[in-house]
Amino acid sequence: MPTHAASDVQLDADALEAGRRLFAAPCAFIAGAANPDSLPAPGRTEVAFAGRSNVGKSSLLNALTGRRDLARTSSTPGRTQQINFFDLGGRLVLVDLPGYGYSRAGKKATRNWTRLIQLYLRGRPTLRRVMVLVDARRGLGPADREVMDSLDSVAVSYQVVLTKVDKAGKGADAAEVVARRVAETIVSRPAAHPEVLATSSANGTGIEALRAALAALADPVQLG
Numbered sequence: 484m485p486t487h488a489a490s491d492v493q494l495d496a497d498a499l500e501a502g503r504r505l506f507a508a509p510c511a512f513i514a515g516a517a518n519p520d521s522l523p524a525p526g527r528t529e530v531a532f533a534g535r536s537n538v539g540k541s542s543l544l545n546a547l548t549g550r551r552d553l554a555r556t557s558s559t560p561g562r563t564q565q566i567n568f569f570d571l572g573g574r575l576v577l578v579d580l581p582g583y584g585y586s587r588a589g590k591k592a593t594r595n596w597t598r599l600i601q602l603y604l605r606g607r608p609t610l611r612r613v614m615v616l617v618d619a620r621r622g623l624g625p626a627d628r629e630v631m632d633s634l635d636s637v638a639v640s641y642q643v644v645l646t647k648v649d650k651a652g653k654g655a656d657a658a659e660v661v662a663r664r665v666a667e668t669i670v671s672r673p674a675a676h677p678e679v680l681a682t683s684s685a686n687g688t689g690i691e692a693l694r695a696a697l698a699a700l701a702d703p704v705q706l707g
């Protein structure tokens with residue numbers, strides 16, 4: 484009879500409750516940076532969200548925060564081409580990085596984004612983790628590997644979050660199988676968090692677990 488089971492369950496319930504509480508707090512846009520000079524000064528702990536364009540990043544941020552248009556979907560011009568910072572309850576800053584992989588903006592603009600993101604990722608003492616979003620139907624692609632390579636090289640912790648698991652297939656393509664395969668692939672990467680999360684903004688799968696993971700990284704609740 485394993486003696487740790489009850490406390491594990493308790494821990495999970497506490498972690499989920501911490502996630503629920505954190506995301507019940509108000510979430511507000513702080514700043515958008517289209518160039519390095521306009522990055523806000525580092526303040527609270529930050530968690531950034533990265534992923535290929537169209538991976539479902541805006542939808543995931545909206546699902547997490549329970550808002551319909553916190554992060555604009557990629558079809559909306561403007562905000563998605565800069566780094567956007569959102570304060571969550573004064574305990575965590577959610578950082579929405581521009582999607583990578585392709586752009587209609589031309590080579591020069593792409594170079595500028597890449598430079599901006601690299602400057603941000605390298606020089607941010609408050610950045611606790613980067614959530615690398617990966618479409619569950621595609622698995623890791625070359626652009627994802629490049630991003631993970633650069634995060635490994637600057638020793639910024641990151642965690643893979645599968646998106647759109649409601650659309651995942653069956654058998655070898657099932658979300659749990661993809662998650663396990665990705666976890667096995669990244670095990671030797673120095674800055675990769677071992678746990679791969681599987682989420683769907685469409686049906687809510689994994690959203691509570693992701694909130695719990697983020698709450699574990701947030702600054703403590705201020706008492707008094």
Ligand code: GDP
Nearest residue numbers: 536537538539540541542556557647683684685
């Ligand atoms: P972004 O470019 O990464 O911000 O991606 P969006 O959030 O704009 O989503 C891209 C497309 O994928 C949109 O058509 C969304 O409706 C769709 N999408 C996003 N999340 C999900 C999901 O969890 N399940 C399904 N089936 N579709 C999704």
